[in-house]
Amino acid sequence: xxxxxHTQDLRIIAHFLGKITLGFGMMMALPIGLSLxxxxxxxxxxxxxxxxxxxxxxxLLIRLAHLPQNTEMRWMHGMVVASSAWxxxxxxGAVPMYLSGHWRSYLDACFESMSALATTGLVLVQDxxxxxxxxxxxxxLMMFLGGQGIIVVALSFLVKGGPGAFRLYVGEARDEKILPxxxxxxxxxxxxxxxxxxxxxxxxxxxxxxxxxxxxxEAFFHGACNFMAGFDTGGFTPQSQxxxxxxxxxxxxxxxxxxxxxxxxxNLHYAIWTGKRRELWRDIEIRTFFVTLTVVVLMTITGLAxxxxxxxxVEFMRRGVYQVISGHTGTGFQxxxxxxxxxxxxxxxxxxxxxxxxxxxxxxxxxGGIKMLRxxxxxxxxxxxxxxxxxxxxxxxxxxxxxxxxxxxxxxQVRSAAxxxxxYILLYLLGTAIGCFFxxxxxxxxxxxxxxxxxxxxxxxITGASMPAALKVTYIFQMWAGRLEFVSVLVLGxxxxxxxxxx
Amino acid sequence: MNRVKSVVNVxxxxxxxxxxxxxxxxxxFLICLFIFAVxx
Numbered sequence: 001x002x003x004x005x006h007t008q009d010l011r012i013i014a015h016f017l018g019k020i021t022l023g024f025g026m027m028m029a030l031p032i033g034l035s036l037x038x039x040x041x042x043x044x045x046x047x048x049x050x051x052x053x054x055x056x057x058x059x060l061l062i063r064l065a066h067l068p069q070n071t072e073m074r075w076m077h078g079m080v081v082a083s084s085a086w087x088x089x090x091x092x093g094a095v096p097m098y099l100s101g102h103w104r105s106y107l108d109a110c111f112e113s114m115s116a117l118a119t120t121g122l123v124l125v126q127d128x129x130x131x132x133x134x135x136x137x138x139x140x141l142m143m144f145l146g147g148q149g150i151i152v153v154a155l156s157f158l159v160k161g162g163p164g165a166f167r168l169y170v171g172e173a174r175d176e177k178i179l180p181x182x183x184x185x186x187x188x189x190x191x192x193x194x195x196x197x198x199x200x201x202x203x204x205x206x207x208x209x210x211x212x213x214x215x216x217x218e219a220f221f222h223g224a225c226n227f228m229a230g231f232d233t234g235g236f237t238p239q240s241q242x243x244x245x246x247x248x249x250x251x252x253x254x255x256x257x258x259x260x261x262x263x264x265x266x267n268l269h270y271a272i273w274t275g276k277r278r279e280l281w282r283d284i285e286i287r288t289f290f291v292t293l294t295v296v297v298l299m300t301i302t303g304l305a306x307x308x309x310x311x312x313x314v315e316f317m318r319r320g321v322y323q324v325i326s327g328h329t330g331t332g333f334q335x336x337x338x339x340x341x342x343x344x345x346x347x348x349x350x351x352x353x354x355x356x357x358x359x360x361x362x363x364x365x366x367x368g369g370i371k372m373l374r375x376x377x378x379x380x381x382x383x384x385x386x387x388x389x390x391x392x393x394x395x396x397x398x399x400x401x402x403x404x405x406x407x408x409x410x411x412x413q414v415r416s417a418a419x420x421x422x423x424y425i426l427l428y429l430l431g432t433a434i435g436c437f438f439x440x441x442x443x444x445x446x447x448x449x450x451x452x453x454x455x456x457x458x459x460x461x462i463t464g465a466s467m468p469a470a471l472k473v474t475y476i477f478q479m480w481a482g483r484l485e486f487v488s489v490l491v492l493g494x495x496x497x498x499x500x501x502x503x
Numbered sequence: 504m505n506r507v508k509s510v511v512n513v514x515x516x517x518x519x520x521x522x523x524x525x526x527x528x529x530x531x532f533l534i535c536l537f538i539f540a541v542x543x
Contacts, residue, residue: 199517253528260524273516274509280523293527297534305542316535325531 004502005495011065012073016081017088018061020150024089025054028096030141035134043100043134050096057092079491083484085150090114090476093142100135102126104465107472112139114476117146118483119366121235121332121457122475124465128240133221136238140225146483147232147262147366148193152186179270192269193231200227200258204251211248230258232366235332235457242334243322252318255333256325263289263329263361267404284401285362288376293328296356300324303349320349323458328356330367332457341460342444350460354447357456358428368455368482370424373403374417381414423486427453427478434474435462453478 028051035043093116094109103109108124115122116139125131125139179185201223208219222238229236239245243252268286271279280286297320304310304320322335341350360369384399391397399409428450435445440462448462452475463475481489 195513195517256528257521257524260527261520264520269516269520272519273513275512275516277516277519280519290527290530293531294534297531298538301535301538302542305538313532313535313539316539317532321528321531321535325527 003498005499008071009077011067012071012077013080013084014061015065015067015071016073016077017085018058018063018065020058020081020085021054021061021088021092022058024092024145024150025051025058027141027145028054028138031096031134031138034137035132038133040132040134043096043132046096046099047134047138049099050092053095054092057088076491076495079488080495082151083480083488083492086114086117086480086484089117089150090480093117093138096138097125097135100132102128102131102135107469108465111472111476113142114479115457116140116142116234116236117150118455118479119143119147119232119234119330119368119457120452120455120479120483121229122452122459122463122479123236124463124472126465128238137221137225139236140228140234140238143232143234143236144193144228147228147234148189149186152189188270189266192266192273196231196258196261197224197227200231200254200261203254204258207248207251207254208246211250212246226255227258230255230331230333231262233259233262233330233332233368233455234366235326235334237333244335244337249314249318252322252335256322259325259329259331259333262331263365263367265362265364267364268362271404279402279404282402284376284380284403285372288372288379289328289361292356292359292372292375293324296328296352296359297321297324298352299355300349300352303346303352306348307344307346309344309346309349323353324356327353327451327456327458328359328361330357330360330369330454330456332451332459334458338459338461341447341458342441347443350443350447353458354443354450357447357450357454357458358424360454368453370421370454374421376401377409377413377417378421380409384409420485424453424482427481431474431478434471438468438471448475449478453482455479455482 028047032044032047032051035041035047090110090113094106094113097103097112098106098109102125103112104124104126111122111124114120121143128136179188201220203223204226205216205220205223208214208222209216212219214222225236225238226243228234235242237243237245243255246252265283265285268279268283300323301316301320304316310316310319319336322333326333326335341353358369359375360371361367363371363373380399380401384397388395388397400406401409428446431449431452432442432446435449436442440448444460444462447458447460450456451458462471
């Protein structure tokens, strides 16, 4: 028998959802300030409406919940709040974008909003080159917030620590604590991001001024936007031509640095920043990343070389390797046009990029996809099994791996890694099947579906305002489920079923 | 003193992470050179 949730459950969920909505709404003050700085009037109204709407929704939820202090939050509440907060923020974040008139429908604005929050980078915006600075900045800011995690933002500023905070944090697919206190963990994630924000923005801005020849204010605006999209492995850029716009190898190389920094586990950042630098070479995630990167670069570059697509190693680097690293880290910056993937690249190179996109890099980072920790664990388990067959039958074979400390491999870890890996593969295939249903070729549909579910954002041309609405909804679901890594999404599904059918 | 030590650690940490990213770029470029030598 399924038990119907109590009113108290709904009140707890509404209370925390209200707080997150308030926090998210307050962020809209930043684009309002920017539009005043650049003298843009219309965005002030758009974002004020969005801010007011978010504030009203947040206060209403908190008021309706009327929760007594020190109420205990259970795992179910944390998971439901985490997964539903992303949907609520998607709807609210889309409001000022839709009001700007640059999106054909509210669904398109919601698609872009989820793409930003989930750090995917697929775009449906119309005439991006003439979008206001405020709306453009908002797209990138949402990407930055989503990359850190909406819950991490709330934990840093609005929610008190405690077991409930940890349950919220885990619901957002971050099950590794960096510091014993979860609020301190959230604050450390912000410190890393802000330190790199200053460094990365300065690097890109100076490169923009010296190598690209941009005016100072524009160079810093582009630098800040591209940093947020690169470090949070999102892939938006402030203009329609993506990274091709800059026509600068140094700008591309700096963006690779930023993408790699963003794909490192925050725990590893902590270890390196506290003097344990050897951890970088010993960690299972980095070692696995090195192996998979070598494989996908080999595949892609061989495909490009055999097809005589580019004529020099530097071109392989700027086009081929750039796309592979952009895909592997889940960023989605494009140094070639979308149509070139299917028009020029050929199936082997395309398969290399699809594989890179599906894999992702580190857990507890801003990247999407299956993640290197899971691939590393499955590979270690396979190695252990083979070793067991090769040694004497009475021998006890154990496998160890290094992830911030020495750990013994156990069946529970392998099972969990295998289950999530299978779930990702099924999600990739679901979008592919729906893409094929709408008449797109298999490889194109697989490419776009993997890009959406792996929160990458590379596109081979399917994503556009004219694609079927059902496919847009499918990709929104894929981006959401892929970012939250399924568990909290499934718990929300179970919660809705128990609410409807429970007794 | 501890604060100075942690700031130094952060700076060397960032430097180390930058070296790591540069190493990845250099490794990928080596692969490009190798493939270009095989399929000129």
